Amino acid sequence: MRCSDASAGPPLWLLAELTYRCPLQCPYCSNPLDYADREQELSTEQWLDVLRQGRAMGAAQLGFSGGEPLVRKDLPELIAGARELGYYTNLITSGLGLTEAKVQAFAEAGLDHIQVSFQASDPELNNAVAGSKKAFEQKLAMARAVKEAGYPMVLNFVIHRHNIHQMSDILTLCESLGADYVELATCQYYGWAFANREGLMPSRGQLETAEATVNRFRDDLRKQGHPMKVIFVTPDYYEERPKACMNGWGSLFLTVAPDGTALPCHSARLLPIEFPNVQSMSLEEIWYQSPGFNHYRGDSWMPEPCRSCDEKGKDFGGCRCQAYLLTGDADNADPVCAKSPHHDRILAARTAAEHATAGLDDLVYRNTKNSRVFFRK
Amino acid sequence: MADIPNLRRGFRFQWEPAQQSHVLLYPEGMVKLNASAGAILAEVDGVQSIQEIIASLESKFPEAGSLSGDVEQFLADAANQHWIEWL
Numbered sequence: 001m002r003c004s005d006a007s008a009g010p011p012l013w014l015l016a017e018l019t020y021r022c023p024l025q026c027p028y029c030s031n032p033l034d035y036a037d038r039e040q041e042l043s044t045e046q047w048l049d050v051l052r053q054g055r056a057m058g059a060a061q062l063g064f065s066g067g068e069p070l071v072r073k074d075l076p077e078l079i080a081g082a083r084e085l086g087y088y089t090n091l092i093t094s095g096l097g098l099t100e101a102k103v104q105a106f107a108e109a110g111l112d113h114i115q116v117s118f119q120a121s122d123p124e125l126n127n128a129v130a131g132s133k134k135a136f137e138q139k140l141a142m143a144r145a146v147k148e149a150g151y152p153m154v155l156n157f158v159i160h161r162h163n164i165h166q167m168s169d170i171l172t173l174c175e176s177l178g179a180d181y182v183e184l185a186t187c188q189y190y191g192w193a194f195a196n197r198e199g200l201m202p203s204r205g206q207l208e209t210a211e212a213t214v215n216r217f218r219d220d221l222r223k224q225g226h227p228m229k230v231i232f233v234t235p236d237y238y239e240e241r242p243k244a245c246m247n248g249w250g251s252l253f254l255t256v257a258p259d260g261t262a263l264p265c266h267s268a269r270l271l272p273i274e275f276p277n278v279q280s281m282s283l284e285e286i287w288y289q290s291p292g293f294n295h296y297r298g299d300s301w302m303p304e305p306c307r308s309c310d311e312k313g314k315d316f317g318g319c320r321c322q323a324y325l326l327t328g329d330a331d332n333a334d335p336v337c338a339k340s341p342h343h344d345r346i347l348a349a350r351t352a353a354e355h356a357t358a359g360l361d362d363l364v365y366r367n368t369k370n371s372r373v374f375f376r377k
Numbered sequence: 378m379a380d381i382p383n384l385r386r387g388f389r390f391q392w393e394p395a396q397q398s399h400v401l402l403y404p405e406g407m408v409k410l411n412a413s414a415g416a417i418l419a420e421v422d423g424v425q426s427i428q429e430i431i432a433s434l435e436s437k438f439p440e441a442g443s444l445s446g447d448v449e450q451f452l453a454d455a456a457n458q459h460w461i462e463w464l
Binding site: 010012057058060061063086088090112113115150151152154180181227229 | 391
């Protein structure tokens with residue numbers, strides 16, 4: 001029995017996944033494989049109510065995400081409502097569906113920041129990964145519009161074996177666009193990315209070359225006193241200790257999925273745990289009392305080797321979703337850990353990455369047709 | 378000489394009741410500030426010079442004595458982190 005934990009702090013970060021609809025088909029999307037079967041979306045009023053409750057509990061950072069959040073017609077209203085409540089509002093977008101007029105309108109509504117995702121540094125690869133012929137050109141135009149309107153700008157690139165050789169070009173592109181932050185987020189293997197892992201995971205050699213390139217670029221920026229900040233999220237599949245996933249279960253992050261399901265992270269939906277819905281429970285009750293959110297709080301749930309490990313307060317046993325995907329039991333230590341009896345599964349993935357031959361055509365792209373196949377399973 | 382500090386565009390300073398502290402918010406991030414950092418950033422408005430900020434804080438906290446060293450150090454660090462810019 002896992003009971004409620006009154007010592008949990010407030011959710012400081014709220015991620016509002018407004019919709020699973022998206023014009024792009026990136027094969028590493030973190031949305032559920034069966035998203036096509038989850039078409040229900042909260043109404044404007046319901047979202048505003050979630051935002052009010054979250055803010056009252058102490059949430060200060062708010063991400064509008066998806067899918068592609070721009071497909072929600074009520075986005076300006078949600079932004080204005082959030083800003084009025086005192087949130088720092090982040091729009092996490094592909095840039096598709098964005099226009100200069102919208103960039104301006106969102107600024108007037110109080111939007112604090114726009115993050116634009118790219119798939120590569122050149123149109124050909126970018127558009128192939130995104131599954132959209134005009135994506136790259138549109139992203140460039142929108143990045144310029146975001147900058148023009150005076151927003152701070154984050155450019156996000158998900159990194160995998162097909163674009164990891166572009167680090168230098170990617171960083172040069174970001175600098176020329178005036179990015180304030182660059183996120184080079186190496187693919188994390190959940191959702192669609194897990195289904196495509198063999199075709200996405202870089203080899204160790206590729207990774208080391210990329211890291212050296214990023215470090216050189218960072219040094220140059222530092223010498224110039226350049227404000228552009230480069231964040232390189234390295235893949236945990238090449239680590240010997242797991243990441244402190246989400247800074248601990250139900251510790252800081254609260255995700256609300258399009259249909260109102262509340263989750264401790266945007267991947268947790270894949271776990272065999274029942275998560276509450278904002279339509280039937282208050283956010284406060286969800287965060288502090290619901291069994292779903294208390295399931296992995298603290299450390300009394302931990303089996304060995306985590307239970308007696310002196311690092312359990314540092315990494316919380318790693319990622320529950322990764323433990324589930326790789327071992328079939330979410331209670332297990334994250335197999336990234338060299339102490340895990342399942343660490344061989346990580347080693348096997350590394351070996352596979354050394355010998356992978358899959359091209360872009362071999363990946364399963366995130367679209368409704370493919371999603372329905374997973375739904376039927 | 379540039380001596381007026383201003384928060385960089387995209388950075389927001391505000392009081393958070395749930396954390397009982399001032400915070401600095403920026404794209405996808407938040408820094409929880411201790412009381413002295415909060416008191417200094419509360420004076421940063423793009424109008425007051427660093428000398429005026431020091432004078433204002435010294436009059437608010439007379440028991441603290443001279444604050445110029447602390448304020449200069451903090452603002453230099455903040456500029457280094459690109460939280461503020463000098464106008």
